[in-house]
Amino acid sequence: MKKIIHLTINELDHEIAVEPNKTLADLLRYDLKLTGTKKGCDTGDCGACTVIMNGDPVNSCLVLAVQTNGSRIETVEGLSTDEGIHPIQKAFVEKGAIQCGYCTPGMIMSTKSLLDKNPNPSEQEIREGISGNLCRCTGYTKIFEAIESLRS
Amino acid sequence: MLLPKFEFHEPGSIKEALELKKKWGSTARFLAGGTDLLVHLKKKIITTDHIISLQRIESLARITAHPDFVEIGACATMAAISETPVIQAKFSALKSGVDNIGTHLIRNRATLGGNVCNASPAGDSLPALLIYKALVLLESLDGKREVPIEEFFKGPGKTDMKADEILTGFRLPNPPVHSGAHYIQLGKRKSSEINVVNVASFLEFDPKTKKIIDARIALGSVAATPIRSLKAEALLKGKIAEETSFYEAGEKARFEDCKPIDDFRGSAAYRRAMVGVLTKRTLTTAFKLAGR
Ligand SMILES: Cc1cc2nc3c(=O)[nH]c(=O)nc-3n(C[C@H](O)[C@H](O)[C@H](O)COP(=O)(O)OP(=O)(O)OC[C@H]3O[C@@H](n4cnc5c(N)ncnc54)[C@H](O)[C@@H]3O)c2cc1C
Ligand code: FES
Ligand code: FES
Numbered sequence A: 001m002k003k004i005i006h007l008t009i010n011e012l013d014h015e016i017a018v019e020p021n022k023t024l025a026d027l028l029r030y031d032l033k034l035t036g037t038k039k040g041c042d043t044g045d046c047g048a049c050t051v052i053m054n055g056d057p058v059n060s061c062l063v064l065a066v067q068t069n070g071s072r073i074e075t076v077e078g079l080s081t082d083e084g085i086h087p088i089q090k091a092f093v094e095k096g097a098i099q100c101g102y103c104t105p106g107m108i109m110s111t112k113s114l115l116d117k118n119p120n121p122s123e124q125e126i127r128e129g130i131s132g133n134l135c136r137c138t139g140y141t142k143i144f145e146a147i148e149s150l151r152s
Numbered sequence B: 001m002l003l004p005k006f007e008f009h010e011p012g013s014i015k016e017a018l019e020l021k022k023k024w025g026s027t028a029r030f031l032a033g034g035t036d037l038l039v040h041l042k043k044k045i046i047t048t049d050h051i052i053s054l055q056r057i058e059s060l061a062r063i064t065a066h067p068d069f070v071e072i073g074a075c076a077t078m079a080a081i082s083e084t085p086v087i088q089a090k091f092s093a094l095k096s097g098v099d100n101i102g103t104h105l106i107r108n109r110a111t112l113g114g115n116v117c118n119a120s121p122a123g124d125s126l127p128a129l130l131i132y133k134a135l136v137l138l139e140s141l142d143g144k145r146e147v148p149i150e151e152f153f154k155g156p157g158k159t160d161m162k163a164d165e166i167l168t169g170f171r172l173p174n175p176p177v178h179s180g181a182h183y184i185q186l187g188k189r190k191s192s193e194i195n196v197v198n199v200a201s202f203l204e205f206d207p208k209t210k211k212i213i214d215a216r217i218a219l220g221s222v223a224a225t226p227i228r229s230l231k232a233e234a235l236l237k238g239k240i241a242e243e244t245s246f247y248e249a250g251e252k253a254r255f256e257d258c259k260p261i262d263d264f265r266g267s268a269a270y271r272r273a274m275v276g277v278l279t280k281r282t283l284t285t286a287f288k289l290a291g292r
Helices: A024-031 A087-094 A104-117 A123-129 A141-148 B014-027 B037-042 B078-083 B085-090 B092-099 B112-118 B126-131 B230-236 B243-257 B268-290
Strands: A003-009 A012-018 A050-053 A056-059 A072-074 B007-009 B028-031 B050-053 B063-065 B069-073 B135-140 B143-148 B153-155 B166-173 B179-186 B197-205 B212-220
Touching: A012 A024, A024 A050, A050 A104, A056 A104, A087 A104, A087 A141, A104 A123, A104 A141, A123 A141, B014 B028, B014 B050, B014 B135, B014 B166, B028 B037, B063 B085, B069 B085, B078 B085, B078 B092, B078 B112, B085 B092, B092 B126, B092 B179, B092 B197, B112 B126, B112 B166, B126 B179, B126 B197, B126 B212, B179 B268, B197 B268, B212 B230, B212 B243, B212 B268, B230 B243, B243 B268
Parallel strands: A003 A072, B007 B050, B028 B050
Antiparallel strands: A003 A012, A050 A056, A050 A072, B063 B069, B069 B166, B135 B143, B135 B166, B179 B197, B197 B212
């Protein structure tokens, strides 16, 4: 039986009827067409599905949509404004931190959460901050450099 | 990957959760962080008709410091436990255990109760719970029950919890003065790795005589459940706290207290060797911390 949930996604309020067995990742991608959030493994290993839930980054493939009733969700689509893309997105582009781009939305959401909590992370803290996100292309060096360039 | 169809329940109290569990019996499962349950459902390792979410029961997520002990709610997340001052100050081996679970994304959801109910021999929080003498707090509609953690694990994925019970939390007595503890897990990489061997040690000593008053050692990934290394512990009591004693304890743990197996993560012989090394190292650090 579908359940009605209320949640905020990128500062927009939603009221949605969801099947209990639908994950947050699938709700975002298939029902709301917010396909910026990717699915790689669907089992918590790769971080492609990272979104920020009530201030904390989580694997949206391991959260049921019904569990997000009353929550605040931030996805990669919420980052850009009328002025253009977000400084994190800009840094990733400029430093060549994107190759195929599949890991990028998750990587950027982890970076956002890291910098929101700690605007000046150490090398170690940067590495830990993206340790839940796998990238098969870049070898991480350029991603690391992009985040490093954002330190205040 | 599709999840099977199930009905979703979101009780607001422990009593309500227990009533639902009683009603649906073995066709219902509790959901805490979901990092084991949802993966197992997706991989079709288990099935369920009803999911009873515990996330709206606030009391289950609490961590409270009392004068003589700390109580950690079953649904406290690994991230919350790691950030709690009393855990950092008095239960550093537990902090390091929970910090080693998965990735920070997983730790924002995964709960201590879920790690214990999952009862993996390699579970990262379990050795620390063993050396701190945690009591497992269980509740059913008939009443409450407390089980020492070393009696709780019955095999891989098997525990002493009954079908009509819920795990409400853990009670950890404050460690005595002049004591210290440490945890080390050995995996193949730093993040998100299933352990090859994981060891926690606790040591209490008399600063006047340097003699060891009490020692507890817990070994993970070398038997069907996490286990205490009782012979090594017995050997340590009364000995002078120094490197040679720690080495001897490591040898005892390695040859007499564990029954590791060969698998693709490591051979039994390698695991044994590492039990020796990690036992000695965790004891050495525990002793350093005890002397502060
Ligand atoms: C990518 C990834 C990496 C991981 N890495 C590690 C690791 O490094 N080390 C490690 O030890 N584990 C690891 N895990 C396993 C898992 O994250 C932990 O075991 C976690 O602590 C489980 O907690 P949970 O709250 O998510 O449990 P859930 O999945 O919600 O529940 C697990 C089981 O316990 C039962 N349960 C939960 N709470 C209660 C309760 N209060 N009362 C009764 N029954 C209950 C559930 O019904 C279910 O059967 C990893 C998992 C993933 C997906
Ligand atoms: S898709 Fe969620 S972690 Fe890989
Ligand atoms: S850019 Fe291809 S996976 Fe990271």
